[in-house]
Amino acid sequence: MSRAPLLLVLGATGCAGRGVVEAAVAAGRAVLAVAEDAAALQALRQQYPQADLGVLAMPLRSDGDAAALAEAVRNGGRRLQAVIATIGGESASGRLLDQPAEVLRNTLDQDLLPHLVAARHLFPLLPASQHTRYLLVGGPGGGYPWAGYGHRSIAAAALRMLARVLHEEARREGIRVQLLSVDAPLRGADGDVHACAEWPQAAAVGRRALALLEREAPARGGVPAIVDYAASAALTSSKVEVASSPPIRTLPPAVRAADAALRAAPDVPARDLQDARDLLDTFRSFPHPGHRHDEHS
Template identity: 65%
Template sequence: MTRQLLVLGATGAVGRGVVAAAAASRRPVLAVSADGAGLRALRARHPDADLTTIAAPLRSEADAAALAVRLRDRALCGVIATIGTEAARGRLLDQPAEVLRRTLDEDLLPHLFAARHLFPLLPRHDRGTGYVLVGGPGGEYPWAGYGHRSIAAAALRMLARVLHDEAGRAGLRVQLLTLDTPVRSDGNHAHACAEWPLAEAVGRRALALLACAPARGAAPAVVPYASAPDLTSSEVEVATFAAAHAEGAADTAPELRDARALLDAIASTSPDSRTTPR
């Protein structure tokens, strides 16, 4: 059975970037979102991709349990969770407490619901399998005008650390990829800043985290997007190849040795010495 990459929140800006990056590296994708129209647009945008869509909400424990039931007969190679909503701008002190409560309900708790019910569906002790959450800006320093989002982002960091610790003891790698800025996408190109990363570039980075654990030491729970060089689609393909062949492959296989050597070289190269176009 073909193993699929599960993308949660696939119709959001980052989710679309993850799907685009996965399609470019020819990975089978299972895209989940409550936005049926957005899923249809996603299929139309990637007509040649191995893309399956599921319209399903993730607003509650019951939603996550129902999704897990629908996925229990599928073989998953990992999960990238890009759950989040757009929130209005405004000072925290000027808004009713309901705004913060709703932000936590929409941007934080669905990650816990999903993790609780999807972790059991993933293989353990597999170098190419993991669970990557993607978090927005404001988690480390307050984002002016979006204090409610900053609080949710900070809480997501701690949730990721807790999940990383608890799931790691059972052989499942959990990491959070954090962004310092919004992303550039087809929906905001008119006002996006030049320094914002492209959504597909964020998708490639998330895929690289998922595909292969660090060559040395334990995988960190929180990985800032800006702390590592960007990866091209071909480099993600190399990481995917190595992960797919690591399970049960002989260490003497020359292709696997070459792939691992290239991954080690990528991991040890500083961003300043790279020549990959941005």
């Protein structure tokens, strides 16, 4: 039986988590996949019958849950080498002002607080060395409001700050904490019919996450707390410029269709036509999951 040190993947049955597991298995890593859905974990385990892949069905909603997880890992007898946390819930879209405060509270409970309790209880299991890694994976909306998902944007922005705080505090313990920020939804292997072509594949994000774990710290300057995901290897800057009026082909399908309809409607009164075009220009200025924004731009 292999005694290789473990890569712990939290939220392993979500889209990002499955991408990380796929990349880790392909790289020959020993993986312990953790999620709340036992059936989904077993399906994940059966997908890789030859891999050194263990599964652990546990909730991660409170300090008590995180303490139980840490105890289970400790009792497993395998040394923990690194953690990749892809924790996140699901929620419907809607204007923040139109929803009760409970929606935002639940989103923070699902997308933010589990990262804190997990880090608090898993840090002591990690060896204090320059090679120790704890990587969080965050979703879209953290740098700029995601229209219709304001509650998710707030949680994503809070996760960015949590990553900065953990990055500073954990350095004293010899643990490197980083956030891989993916400013777009992910496409899984199943080919979601609602996915856009420009969304990154979950497996590609998984490979990027593993690359961050393996990257050596530079001799001077250290590593950044936040790394923005770039779909192209040619994009080496953490800042990606986005035009204020993106080309029509990069707009959401509904906006592209409306724009095309306006262009084909010469009989519309000039004032109404201008009002409609002004509205479309407003839509163009909104970010959508296919675009990246730097919070300092």
